[in-house]
Amino acid sequence: MSATAFTVSTAAALAAPVILWLTGFVPRDTADRHGATMAKLATGVAWSAFALAIVAFAGYAAGPGFGSAQTLNLFAIALPFGVGDFAIGVFVNAVTVIMLALVSLVGAVVTTYARNYMAGDAGEGHFHKWLMLTLAAILTLLVSSNLLMFALAWMATSLNLHRLLLFYPERRAAQMAAHKKFVFSRIGDASLFIAVLLIGASVHTLDFQTLFAAMETVEGPLPLALEVAAWLIALAAILKCAQFPFHGWIIQVMEAPTPVSALLHAGIVNAGAFLVIRMSPVMSVSGGALEALAVVGLVTLAVASLVMLTQTSIKVSLAWSTSAQMGFMLMEAGLGLYSLALLHLVAHSLYKAHAFLASGSSVDGFRTPALKFKGGAPEAWHWLVAFQGAILTALIAGFAFGVDPTHQPALIVTGAIVAIATAQLLLQALVLEENARLLIRATAIGAFVCFAYFGLHAAFEHALIGSVRPAETMGGAFELWLSIAIVAVFVGLITLQHLFTRIQGRLRQAIQVHLYNGLYVDVLVTRLIVRLWPIRQSLTATPATA
Template identity: 35%
Template sequence: MTLLQVAATVSLCMPAALMLLALLTPRRQDRPTAALWQTCNALSGAALGFSVVSALLVPYLVEAQAGLNPTRLGSVLAVLVQLLGWVIGVFSARYLEGEHRQRRYMAALAGVLAAVHVLLLADHWVVLIAAWALVGVALQHLLCFYPDRPFALLAAHKKRIADRMADVLLIAAAGLAWTEVGTGSLTALWAHIAREGMSTSLHLSAVCLVLAVVVRTALLPVHGWLIQVMEAPTPVSALLHAGVVNLGGFVLIRFAPLLEQATPARSLLIAFGLGTAVLAGLVMLTRISIKVRLAWSTVAQMGFMLLECGLGLYTLAALHLIGHSLYKAHAFLSASSAVRETRLQMMRSAHGPTPVSLCIAPVLAVAAVVLMQTLVNPAAWPWWWSAVMGLAWAPMVWLDPARASLRAVVLQTCSGLLMIVGLATLALLLHSLPLGIRDVPHHTLGLVTLLGMAALYGCLVVLQIRPNALRRWRRWSYAGFYVDELYTRLALQLWPSHWAPHASHTGTPIGTRVDATAHP
């Protein structure tokens, strides 16, 4: 056994050992929960260390064994997952102090980390499907940590339905590919595609895979559980939004050799990704609650990430995944600070940006991105993606009407452009990292994406200039366009669940089956 295999095995076994420790340690007065948390966090730190060693040794890998293949990207993400798991574990020890069921929480947290780690190293259909299913099973216990909160139970039920649908689609994708290739090995699948090309079975397999990822990544219309999961403890929200929900992006990057020749599957990714990014972005503009805005932001970002995969920009999708994980972990674990900062910002600026800056901002932002791409890495991405990034970062150049002096306008514009230049330079430098990913951009679909982002920016401009002009649209947007309500009614009609608490107006006790129409 090589040193890489030893490091990967130890880093994988640490979360499993943590889970067993939390479940099997007897409840004694001389071993309080705080001491158990210290032991668990020490094991989590050791798993992080061995993950780093495994990532450093990946270039020296000879061959995959036992359905596991530590790729460069998978090993980097394994380090990220173990880092987030360790931080969330330390945070949870303080956040849950005095709460009951902490041992089950530790075990479920360790189970999620172990299953995610296996998925990141998977090189076989069976390992991939089993690991992703185990992630959902372990996560159910975290989502239902407070069993008396009805919307937490509803979110867990809706996620369970989505997971089972995704499992069926993944099994169908695996069966079609396995029949065509003759083995479940993913490495063998890539070799078969390079040698024989795509067949009808592989095209259908790619479509089933994309639909499974759409369902598991909480894209519209099955996004509602990700919004309602705010009823779970804050560290669970951080784990879900920063880690678990991002797995769909990694799976698509892993299956890039299959997707790059499957135009129907990529078209589905473009449709679901762009639609989710635009609609969720519009909903987020009308929400006030910090955590709810963060949840809708995650939905929009997942749509954007799958959009990048559909366009063949896999390197950008990987960088987006890493950046989104770090940002959302920090955002949820410091949500109270975000509330204070938002209040101060609202007190400082009660007016929207100037109309002139709304029109000039995208031009300046696109010019800054194109300039940095020309200077740093001209071949990093197509020109239309520079325009998409410019539209996304244009609000950084919006001007505050309260600062009317020429000096204030110049300083504010320069600071916004410097932020855009810094972000673009960082993205371009990270793009050159040897992650073992090959981009295959689709230019026609890229132009469609640019039009969609331009439409979203146009709605944002109208909302800033004439807030009352879209009053009816704002009501629909605030309600999420009622997509989740329709999905919830259908889900509860097909798969009824015991989730509603005692309601005085219905006289229904907890645990009684409630019709979907009672809670739209």
């Protein structure tokens, strides 16, 4: 029974992207002439892909269970120089089925939304055609059994998305944002392809399951080729996740239709974190590459969080939020907390898809009555009580779920982050002009957040046993200082958020202007890109001729 269920899971995982590819390959003229029909077809196929993803998840869970893996290759051809084979197939493990169910759900919801959003548009059929091709490339990336197939799907996802970002090519802002993403994506593609070749030349296989088995025997310092490959994988993830200072394009792609923004921010941008998690057998042995990911993620998180507070556009604020969340996610992966990174990825995808698709009604939140504060700012005893209560709650929740800091010392850092977030909630309740019931309610919510966080971490950690390789703990001075820096950044962000409300006059105005403009980093990056890689006319082609 278990073998049959596993086979069904593998077959469903293969079928999900196939039906999307078949829909996307509808001839251009046919799609343009029958836009409404194409929209209905795309919606039905997207939900069918989600149903197949659920079958894949259920079959995997009912099979040998979490921790097992299976590969089904339909076609394979040997590559020269002993780098392994290029194969078209499916690799099913816990990471695959979780991500397949998540992304297919987001894709189905976005496609359903787009059916009404694009109704009557002259390019309706063209839009749904490229939406299907983009979704197909994403799902292919998730289920790929071969590193080279993964890299090709990675590139196809970016190229298909590029056509959606230029759906309104007459908009100059859309051209520039798409061009910057195009440049960064090509650099990321080159990094990933070189990493694939280096891995193949070192291990003599490109098959994921065989590669992971071979890497289990590797201990200590990586060979130079694999070390370089790990750094190139980190670079590809940083570029895909729009990390500082390569973040500008993700803030400026709002000229594309809203469904494209939702799919990008809730699905495609997460591919960088997925790459690191998928390649954990290589990344976990390369301490330097993981540490670089954590540092870049922390810097991005700090900058984007501050800039986000000054934005007046809802969608732009959400875009900065995405950059910050991607930084947080890569920081978790850089600390070796792959289960938390995957949990974060799932939560962020669901939240961000809803946030973008509901962005039109977000303004209603500003119409609600503002809460009244006692003195305008928390006093010293407020901070003391809030942090003491939050730390105690986080410690109780952590011990309740068996968190062992000696086994995963990085969990101390994430536990501190949870405590800081809970302290912020308690701090707001303490300074509000309300009765004790508000503080009790805030305390209950904070406790629920802490227990849910550590409980979900335990569940994901159990699910990913055998699917990811735990990172090696270096225990050096750099790791200690990095942990201190992470906690200091989160404490600093809360402190600055409260101090900023008390600053008045020209100083506040200057800070507001500089942060609103993203500290002008993207201006310099844009000038450099335009000088080195000018926009070509072909990138501004209209949908009718694309």
